Amino acid sequence: MLQPKDLETVKKQKNAIVVDVRNGAEYYKWRYRNVVWRPYCDDESWLNWFGKGQCYILYCDYGNISLLVARKLAQRDITAYTVVGGARELKRYTL
Numbered sequence: 001m002l003q004p005k006d007l008e009t010v011k012k013q014k015n016a017i018v019v020d021v022r023n024g025a026e027y028y029k030w031r032y033r034n035v036v037w038r039p040y041c042d043d044e045s046w047l048n049w050f051g052k053g054q055c056y057i058l059y060c061d062y063g064n065i066s067l068l069v070a071r072k073l074a075q076r077d078i079t080a081y082t083v084v085g086g087a088r089e090l091k092r093y094t095l
Contacts, residue, residue, distance in 0.1 A: 001067070002081040004093035007032075007057060010081060014055040021060050021069055022087060030091055032059070040065050050078050059083040059090055 002010055010016060020031050021040040031037070038049060040060065050056060050073055058066035063086035070080040083090050 001084050002057060003084055004090045007083060007090070011057060014079070016055040016057045016081070018057045018059070020087070021058055021066055026061060026087070030087065032087075032090055032094065040069060047072055047076065050076075050080070052076070052078055054078070056080040057083065060086050062086040062088055 007018070011018060018032055018035045020027055020035045020037050023039055027037050027039070040046070047069075056070075056073065056079070058069055058080055059082065060066040063082055063084055066082040066086060070082045073080040
């Protein structure tokens with residue numbers, strides 16, 4: 001888990017990709033800068049997009065879905081962080 005204030009530091013240290021897993025409506029309302037949009041899908045094959053050896057920082061609306069995804073990625077030995085409070089807190093921190 002990652003606090004919004006630590007996102008940029010971890011991103012640089014780990015060469016991480018920031019991934020927004022929210023739906024399109026929420027993504028187009030607001031998104032973090034330089035983010036990859038990969039809307040969450042419950043299908044396990046959706047996880048195949050994420051590669052081993054790469055670090056990811058995930059966020060959703062409140063942090064619940066991104067935490068679920070981070071746990072699934074960890075089971076595949078893929079490093080992933082989730083932003084505590086999701087886009088809601090990240091937006092508040094960046095504004």
